[in-house]
Amino acid sequence: MKKKRVLVVLGGASREREVSLESGKSCILALKKIGYSVLKFDPKFLSLDKIKKNNPDVIFNALHGKGGEDGKVQSFFEYFRIPYTHSGVLSSMIAMNKHFSKQLFIKNKVRTPNYFFLNRKDYPNINLHQKIRKNKLAFPIVVKPNDEGSSIGVKICKNFSLLRKEFKKAKKNYSNLIFETYIPGQEIQVAVMGGKSIGAIELRPKRKFYDYKAKYKKSAKTLHIMPAPISKKKYKEVLRISEKANKILGCKGITRCDFRFYKDKFFLLEVNTQPGMTSLSLVPEIAKYSNISFVQLVKWMVNDSGINR
Ligand SMILES: Nc1ncnc2c1ncn2[C@@H]1O[C@H](COP(=O)(O)OP(=O)(O)O)[C@@H](O)[C@H]1O
Ligand SMILES: [Mg+2]
Known part of the structure; x- marks a missing residue:
């Protein structure tokens, strides 16, 4: 049988380029382990219309930030009619736009600051x-x-x-x-896979807040507490709110919902449609706790890919 050709789009020109290169690297390793034929594509150096020439079976989107997470690159994939991972054009666009997504949360009674x-x-x-x-x-x-x-x-x-x-x-x-x-209290994040929440983690930064360094620099020593140390009832509640938020925005594949938890109430900050995918990122960490390995997660994402999302 012919090997499936998976093209990993990574890097790009957004301010999250470095993180995307890391996500891409980890995913490429996993994709190779699974046995796919893996191609790499960095839109910083090549124009997106060159993707078509590579003729992949699936596009694995490892981009983060502007251009890669906001519906723009997704609209190219739709135009080429090549199946791609994660959310579609409109969901990506709305989720990246905090104002629009918060309007939808409020309309649907999901608490947000x-x-x-x-x-x-x-x-x-x-x-x-x-x-x-x-x-x-x-x-x-x-x-x-x-x-x-x-x-x-x-x-x-x-x-x-x-x-x-x-x-x-x-x-x-x-x-x-x-x-x-500003909502004080705990920083809680939930991983969602195919519309189902798979777990919630608490992040305790040593820095003033969960800023860029606290997220990516090991030396910043942010504590990851999995599962999030909240009551069973509240844990279930935050999983349920995350599923609702994903449904409201029409997200696909994997996402991560960022919350603050204060005085027994969850405040949804945002939904990330292209969450970090290094082997040390939060969605893989939460998945691992649910007995889903990094390789299994990546394989699921490829199988879940599609168009008209
Ligand atoms: N309203 C808020 N209350 C408390 N902390 C916040 C608030 N907004 C942002 N933060 C802090 O900043 C981080 C990043 O904010 P977020 O809205 O998730 O944007 P980004 O898209 O940059 O991740 C959050 O994880 C949280 O630590
Ligand atoms: Mg965030």
Whole structure:
């Protein structure tokens, strides 16, 4: 029988390029172990239309961040009509857009921190005091880009003067911003596989918060507690909320839902449609706890790939 040709798309030009190269490397190893014929494709150096020439059976999307996680690359895959892993065009686009996804969470009664959204055109005349009051925000307030990942650009502001300072910086770098009430408590993340939650983990960063370094630098020593140390009832609840959020956004393949847990309540921050896939990432760690090895997870993702997602 002819070996299945799997093309791994990795790297790219987003700010999460390095993480994607790591995810890609781990997945390539697993794909080879399974016995697929593996091809590599880095959109930083090759134009995406070259993918068609490789004529793969399946595209394994190992990209993270802009371009790779926001529906853009997915629309190429749809256009080529080549089956691909993870979520489809619209789900990826909405999940990457914190404002849009939070609107859908609110409409569907999934709790998310109070927030407001600003576009570049709003920057010059905005009255922040009024916005904070109207949208019932309380300090500390988190300022973050509407469509980045890996905690890039996330700033926690204790008071109004710090908020004004961070806003001044952020508006130079980002066209769309989210202002959100900071939720203290625990950082809980849930892995979802084919619409079913497979487990919840707690992250305890040693740094001020779960920022880029806390996520990726081993020396930052973030504690991973699997399963998340919360009551059975609450554990079940967060798994259920994650499944609901995936359904609302129409996600496919694997995803990871990021929560804060405070005073017995879960606050959904976001759903990640292209979660980290290094052998040390959270979804593989949660899967392992459910007796799903990294290789099994990757194999499942290939079998789950498709178009018209
Ligand atoms: N409203 C908030 N309350 C508490 N912590 C937050 C809040 N928003 C962001 N954070 C912290 O910043 C991290 C990254 O924020 P998140 O919204 O998940 O964006 P990203 O797409 O960058 O992962 C979170 O995992 C959390 O530690
Ligand atoms: Mg996150």
